[in-house]
Amino acid sequence: MIGLWMLAAAFTAPQSIRPEHWLGAEDYPGVTQGTTARVPRRVAIVVDPKGRAAACEPVMDQSQGNFDWPVCDVLVKRSRFAPATENGQPAWGVWTMAINFATGTGTPQNGVAYDVVVPVNRLPGRGDPQAVKIEQLVDQQGKVEACTVTGPSREPVLDTLACKVATMLPVAQVTDRAGAPVRSVVTQTVMFAVDPAKAHGH
Known part of the structure; x- marks a missing residue:
């Protein structure tokens, strides 16, 4: 059970200010010749108590190497x-965002809208993938002290499960500019999706 302790602390995650002005076409890091559309990516930005970005890194798939890092430099x-x-006091935090650059005439994919994917045998309702946005209060050792749902799905049972699942997963330890571990408020989006292999019993 999540328990009341998960909701005891008062905390809020960083909130972006005019993110539509952070990146432009000139920030595109370049693609292989002949590419018509770019796979969307997602990055995590460490935000200091003054609201300034202290660090940035890619979330999940890093197979496309140099794509994220020039963009991260710009975002910082x-x-x-x-x-x-x-x-009520300013704190360190982590904020994630989707990035979707596209080139040529290809149709760009939708932005990566999740940080964690949870494969399941089946889902309630229509069975469509469901995303739940959460905020976690994390201590200096990377242990989750509290969790709350800020962007519920269409299914309350998944909202409750999102905090349970995320609390069991490792959370990156946040450090200040001097490299010392700090408490932080971390945003995550947990995606529940049916695993075809599990759904068919393979």
Whole structure:
């Protein structure tokens, strides 16, 4: 059970300020000749208590190498936030965002809208993939102290499960600019999707 302790602390994640102005076509890092559409990516930005980006790194798939890092450099310089808070005081936080550059005439894919994928045998309702946005309060050792749902899905049972699942997964330890571990408020989007192999008993 999640328990009441999961909701005891008062905390909020960083909130982006005008993210539509952070990146432009000139920031595209280049593609292989003949490419018509770029696979969307997702990055995590570490935000300090003043609302400035302190670090940035890709989330999940890193197979496309140099795509994320030039973009991350730009985001660290340009992004601005209302900082995370804990008990009303500014705190360190982690904010994730989807990026979708496209070139040529190909149709770009939708932005990567999740940080964690949970494969399941079946889903309630129509069985469509469901995303749940959560915020976690994480201590200096990377242990989750509290979790709350900020973007519910269409199924309450999945909202409850999202915090349970995310709390069992490792959380990256956040450090300040001097390299010292700090408490932080981390945003995550948990996606529940039917695994075809499990659904058919393979």
